[in-house]
Amino acid sequence: MNALTRPAPAFGPAPDLEPALLPWAPERMGEAPPPAPAGAPARRRFGPVEALWLPLRLAWRQLRFEKARLASAIAGVMFACVLVFMQLGFRAALFESATALLSAMRADIFLMHPMTIVSFKPEPLPRLRASQALALPEVAAAVPVYLTQATWRNPATGVRRAMQLVGFDTEAGVMDIPGLAPLTEALKRPDTMAFDIRSRPEFGPVARLLGERGPFEVQLGHRMMEVVGLIEIGPSFGADGNVVMSELNFRRVVKERLPSQVDLVAIKLHPGADRDAAMARLRAILPPDVMVLSQPQLVQHERSYWETATPIGFIFMFGSLMGLVVGMVIVYQILFSDIASHLREYATLKAMGYSNLYLGKVVLGAALLLAVLGFVPGFAISVLLYDVVGKGTFLPLGMDAARGFGVFGMIFGMCGLAGLLAMRKLRDANPADMF
Amino acid sequence: MTEAALPLVLRGVSYAFGEGELRRPVLRAVDLEVRPGEIVLLTGPSGSGKTTLLTLIGALRAMQEGSCRVLGQELAGASEAQRVQLRRRIGFIFQQHNLLGFLTARQNVAMALELAPGRGERERLAEAGRMLAAVGLGDRGESMPDQLSGGQRQRVAVARALAGRPGLILADEPTAALDRQSGGEVVRLLRDLARQRGVAILLVTHDPRILDLADRIIAMEDGRVVPAPQADPVRTG
Ligand SMILES: Nc1ncnc2c1ncn2[C@@H]1O[C@H](COP(=O)(O)OP(=O)(O)O)[C@@H](O)[C@H]1O
Ligand SMILES: [Mg+2]
Numbered sequence: 114m115n116a117l118t119r120p121a122p123a124f125g126p127a128p129d130l131e132p133a134l135l136p137w138a139p140e141r142m143g144e145a146p147p148p149a150p151a152g153a154p155a156r157r158r159f160g161p162v163e164a165l166w167l168p169l170r171l172a173w174r175q176l177r178f179e180k181a182r183l184a185s186a187i188a189g190v191m192f193a194c195v196l197v198f199m200q201l202g203f204r205a206a207l208f209e210s211a212t213a214l215l216s217a218m219r220a221d222i223f224l225m226h227p228m229t230i231v232s233f234k235p236e237p238l239p240r241l242r243a244s245q246a247l248a249l250p251e252v253a254a255a256v257p258v259y260l261t262q263a264t265w266r267n268p269a270t271g272v273r274r275a276m277q278l279v280g281f282d283t284e285a286g287v288m289d290i291p292g293l294a295p296l297t298e299a300l301k302r303p304d305t306m307a308f309d310i311r312s313r314p315e316f317g318p319v320a321r322l323l324g325e326r327g328p329f330e331v332q333l334g335h336r337m338m339e340v341v342g343l344i345e346i347g348p349s350f351g352a353d354g355n356v357v358m359s360e361l362n363f364r365r366v367v368k369e370r371l372p373s374q375v376d377l378v379a380i381k382l383h384p385g386a387d388r389d390a391a392m393a394r395l396r397a398i399l400p401p402d403v404m405v406l407s408q409p410q411l412v413q414h415e416r417s418y419w420e421t422a423t424p425i426g427f428i429f430m431f432g433s434l435m436g437l438v439v440g441m442v443i444v445y446q447i448l449f450s451d452i453a454s455h456l457r458e459y460a461t462l463k464a465m466g467y468s469n470l471y472l473g474k475v476v477l478g479a480a481l482l483l484a485v486l487g488f489v490p491g492f493a494i495s496v497l498l499y500d501v502v503g504k505g506t507f508l509p510l511g512m513d514a515a516r517g518f519g520v521f522g523m524i525f526g527m528c529g530l531a532g533l534l535a536m537r538k539l540r541d542a543n544p545a546d547m548f
Numbered sequence: 549m550t551e552a553a554l555p556l557v558l559r560g561v562s563y564a565f566g567e568g569e570l571r572r573p574v575l576r577a578v579d580l581e582v583r584p585g586e587i588v589l590l591t592g593p594s595g596s597g598k599t600t601l602l603t604l605i606g607a608l609r610a611m612q613e614g615s616c617r618v619l620g621q622e623l624a625g626a627s628e629a630q631r632v633q634l635r636r637r638i639g640f641i642f643q644q645h646n647l648l649g650f651l652t653a654r655q656n657v658a659m660a661l662e663l664a665p666g667r668g669e670r671e672r673l674a675e676a677g678r679m680l681a682a683v684g685l686g687d688r689g690e691s692m693p694d695q696l697s698g699g700q701r702q703r704v705a706v707a708r709a710l711a712g713r714p715g716l717i718l719a720d721e722p723t724a725a726l727d728r729q730s731g732g733e734v735v736r737l738l739r740d741l742a743r744q745r746g747v748a749i750l751l752v753t754h755d756p757r758i759l760d761l762a763d764r765i766i767a768m769e770d771g772r773v774v775p776a777p778q779a780d781p782v783r784t785g
Contacts, residue, residue, distance in 0.1 A: 160665075167662050174651060174655075175650050178649070455649075457644070458646065458647075458648045461640075461642070461648075462648075463608075463632075463635075464606065464635060464642075465635060465636070465660060465708075466636030466637075466638075467632075468629075468632045544603075544606075545603045545608040
């Protein structure tokens with residue numbers, strides 16, 4: 114402001130009036146204005162860049178000055194950042210793996226019993242529904258899908274372990290599973306099956322054995338079955354491993370199962386048919402003991418079970434929140450003690466004419482600088498940990514842009530909130546008590 | 549010269565701390581004028597209200613009673629924003645130097661210039677460097693405050709107070725924390741620089757060694773301005 118009115122050294126006679134005088138400018142008091150210094154600036158306000166840059170720079174200079182404090186603040190933010198990334202990563206990975214089996218099943222439309230809440234505890238529906246679906250002209254084919262679990266004997270160690278079995282007409286081409294297409298011929302043979310290469314290693318070195326000796330026999334349930342190839346599904350909550358076989362072979366392994374009771378029906382539409390319209394018509398013609406779902410709906414149905422009917426979602430949300438709270442407390446503590454130990458300096462700045470708003474910007478600037486400085490290494494560490502932990506747990510942990518930005522937003526908000534809380538301490542910097 | 553042209557005019561300024569039963573008047577109907585370029589020393593026993601008066605004039609405290617016109621701004625009833633604006637036109641010198649410990653001497657002085665837009669960083673630092681040279685610290689611009697002696701720090705504070713081209717300088721016992729010699733140097737420097745620029749100074753001091761600097765000496769006692777014994781009759785009026 115003093116550049117504006119430049120209070121007069123001697124209130125002497127002065128050149129032209131500057132426009133836009135402040136109310137208390139001497140000129141308004143009926144006095145001669147102060148001499149404008151040569152090259153007086155024409156600008157009266159800070160540009161938006163300078164108005165943010167100067168407080169931010171002051172914040173940075175203050176942060177930088179105390180290295181130990183800066184390091185502990187960055188470590189705090191980094192800790193919160195890694196914690197949140199890991200929690201969200203685990204959450205997403207668990208939900209993703211929980212639905213691995215259904216995600217791998219590719220068909221146009223599925224029929225499921227409405228009381229099936231999760232795929233490893235299916236409520237059977239009558240096989241007849243598959244034939245009834247064929248009544249619609251746009252339906253090209255409908256095949257029943259059987260799901261169950263049976264014990265698998267590890268071919269290397271002999272240890273038995275529960276395995277998820279999927280049985281359906283693999284030749285009909287109604288439902289696809291990654292890696293299944295080249296195996297359809299082999300799966301026609303009696304007592305054959307395809308093994309999920311992403312099953313947990315406890316099931317034995319199946320891929321290696323298959324590569325070394327070609328198709329070989331493994332005990333599944335009470336039967337010796339031949340592994341003829343590899344498919345790709347991935348372990349889920351309900352099952353650590355999967356095998357896929359033809360409907361006929363499924364019935365050979367699971368003798369007690371009534372063929373008339375199926376767990377899912379997969380439907381293939383004629384090319385060019387409108388899926389949503391077909392789904393609506395299926396709902397109209399089928400009795401209420403079936404639910405008509407698209408493939409994404411099927412996956413979502415399973416996912417919502419894990420999200421809402423189990424505490425998994427809550428646990429990870431709670432974990433993330435705790436990380437943010439701890440981070441916020443650390444940042445708040447650091448900012449607060451920074452202000453508390455510099456009360457004199459802040460009060461001096463106020464006495465010089467720095468506004469509360471400006472000093473607030475300094476504190477908030479420090480908070481947001483800490484957010485950035487903590488996030489960058491936190492992000493790098495999280496990417497590394499995703500890789501290491503993902504390999505160790507077979508969970509599909511992976512960084513994506515949405516999560517990166519989301520966590521940055523959370524950390525930014527966390528630091529911002531800490532800054533806003535710490536800002537209240539600025540009130541204690543009272544310049545009237547300074548002299 | 550009319551009253552409105554004076555950098556400082558106080559009329560009937562009273563101030564009390566506390567409320568109700570605990571209310572304790574500290575200033576009682578103070579009248580005071582400072583003329584352009586004048587150097588006024590304010591003395592008086594401890595607790596007589598000098599600091600309180602200075603914080604009122606410096607717009608650091610809200611007024612209670614009376615009229616206080618500083619650089620044309622009436623402070624009675626002034627808003628917080630108006631007071632903040634006025635503070636930018638006043639140079640403060642504190643008993644302690646109160647420099648920002650994390651900034652160099654030159655950056656500290658430049659802080660007084662960052663309040664006004666229209667200058668680039670380079671210009672501000674150059675001006676800060678000139679101010680430091682004017683207080684004899686041209687070569688210490690890059691020193692941190694804790695690398696400077698007490699007298700040097702107070703000289704940096706003088707440079708900072710003058711850098712913003714204030715219309716009035718307020719100083720509260722600026723020599724109290726300094727030894728005899730450096731205290732004398734600092735106030736003489738302050739006086740010379742203020743004289744060059746024609747800035748008025750109101751300086752609170754107990755230090756008898758610096759009374760000779762004054763154009764006029766006033767004294768306070770129990771919240772009132774009283775005739776000062778050593779006041780220089782020639783320069784007053
Ligand atoms: N913030 C305050 N609250 C209450 N009383 C105060 C406060 N500041 C000063 N006082 C009192 O006001 C009186 C005048 O103080 P002050 O203005 O500091 O005097 P001086 O600077 O002349 O020594 C003293 O009695 C002091 O105790
Ligand atoms: Mg005092």
